[in-house]
Amino acid sequence: MAKATKKSTPEKRSPHQEQLIYERIFDVILDHKLAPGARLTEEALGEIFGVSRTIIRRVLLRLSHEGVVEIKPNRGASVTSTPVADVAQFFEARRVIEGAIMRMAAGRANIYEIDDLRSLVAEEKRYYESRTRGKGLRTSNEVHFRIAALARNEPLADMARQLISRTALIIAQYQDAAQSACAYCDHAALIDALEAGDPDKAEALMLEHIGHIHSTLHLSEESPAVDLFEIFSDEQE
C-alpha cells in the first residue's frame, strides 16, 4: 500500500471540504492528468483526501450529474469519454444557449462588470502565453460563466454553466495543447459588443467564437490510464 499520500488538515466538519475535493478532481481532469476513461476508485480518493468514502461518493455523484464522470452500477466511476459523434451536439447546444445569453446581456452590464471581465481576459492571456493549459482553460470558462450571469437569468446561467463545464472536458480530450486557439482574442471582442449594447453583433460574435473553439478540435483518437496517487502527489505535501 503506497503511503506517499498527504491528507488534508484533519478538521472536524469543514463545510466546503467537499467543494474543495470536487474542484481538485475536476481540475486534474481538465489538466488532462486524468484521461477520459480513467477509473476513479472511492477508496483511493478517500485516502488521498483524508476523508471517508461517504464524502467521495457524494462528490462523484455530483460530478456524474454534471456529466464529467460516468457511474456504472456496481462498476464505479470513470472520467467521461465523449464519443466524437456527440461532440457537435454539445457545441450546437452552446450556440443556442450562449447566443441567447449574449442577446439578453448586451447593454446590461455595468462598468464594474465590464472591467472585471477585461482583467479576467488579461489573466487568461497570461496563462495561455505561459502554456499553463489547465489554468487557461479554467479561466476561459470563468469568462463564459460571468458573461452568462450578465443575462440576469439564473436558470439560463445554470444551463450555460453545465454546458461550459462539460465542453471543457471535451476540449481537454480533443484539443492539442500547443494549438489551443487564442480564445482571449475572441473574448475581448465579445466584451466590447456587450458594452456597446448591440444584441445582433453580440450574438453573432458568440456563435463565431464557439465555432472557432469547435474547429480547433482534433476529432481523431485517444487515451491511456494512470495512477491516482502519483497524479495528486505533486500538490501540497
Place this chain on the structure above:
Amino acid sequence: MAKATKKSTPEKRSPHQEQLIYERIFDVILDHKLAPGARLTEEALGEIFGVSRTIIRRVLLRLSHEGVVEIKPNRGASVTSTPVADVAQFFEARRVIEGAIMRMAAGRANIYEIDDLRSLVAEEKRYYESRTRGKGLRTSNEVHFRIAALARNEPLADMARQLISRTALIIAQYQDAAQSACAYCDHAALIDALEAGDPDKAEALMLEHIGHIHSTLHLSEESPAVDLFEIFSDEQE
C-alpha cells in the same frame, strides 16, 4: 409513532428502487400533497419506503440538484418554494431552449413518433377532463420531453428536461387546479407544425404556448407562506 406505513417489497438490491423513490416523492410534490416549504426528514422517508437514510439522502441530493428540493447544511431538505419574482426567468429560459428545439425538431420526426405524441396528448386530455391534476401535469411534461428528444440533441434535451421539471413545480405552486389551461389544445397544434416541417411556425407556436402557461399562473397571491415577517407585515402590531 404511527405505524401505518407501507413498505415496498424488501428485496435485496433492486437496482431502480432509488429511481422509484425519486419518482414517488416528485409525484407527491406535483400533486401538491407536499406544499412548497414542507420539510422532508430523512428518517421518516426512510421508514416510509423501507430503506435506510443512505438511499433517501441520495434521492434528496438528486432532487436538490434538479432544483425541486432545497438542502440547507445541517437543516435538511424542504420542497423548493419559488419566489414570484423568479418565475418569469424560468419561463424565459424555456422559451429560449424549447423555441430552439422546435426549430431543430421541425420535419425530423418520423410517423411513429408523431403518432405516439398524438396518443399521448389524447391521454393528457382524458386526465385533464377527469380533473386528475397531478397525472395531467406529468403527462403534459412527458409531451414536452418527447418533443425535446426530436431535436436529436441530447445535451439540449437534458437542459429542457431540467427546466420542464422545475417549471412543473412552479405550476403546482401557482396554478389554480380548476383553471388549468387546456394545454392539450396547444400541444396538438405544436405536433401539427412539427409534422408539417415549418420551423418558423413551430417555434412561434411554442413561444405562444409557453406564454399561455405563464399567463394562467396566479402570481399575485404569495402562497409561499414561509416568510413570517412578510405575512404579518401589513397587519396590526
Place this chain on the structure above:
DNA sequence: GAATTTAGGATTGTATACAACCAAACTGAA
C-alpha cells in the same frame, strides 16, 4: 415580565462494518 442561558430532543453529517457484486486468475476435464 422580558431577555438570556441552558438543557433536551430531534435531525443531519461522517465514518465504518459488512454484504453484494464484478472481474480476472485459477482449476480441471474434454
Place this chain on the structure above:
DNA sequence: TTCAGTTTGGTTGTATACAATCCTAAATTC
C-alpha cells in the same frame, strides 16, 4: 490448448453507529 465452472481479491452498495449541530422550550437571571 480450450472451455466451462470455481475461487479469490478488490470494489461498490447499504445499513448503522456515533458525533456534530440545530431547534424548542424550560429555567435562570435581571
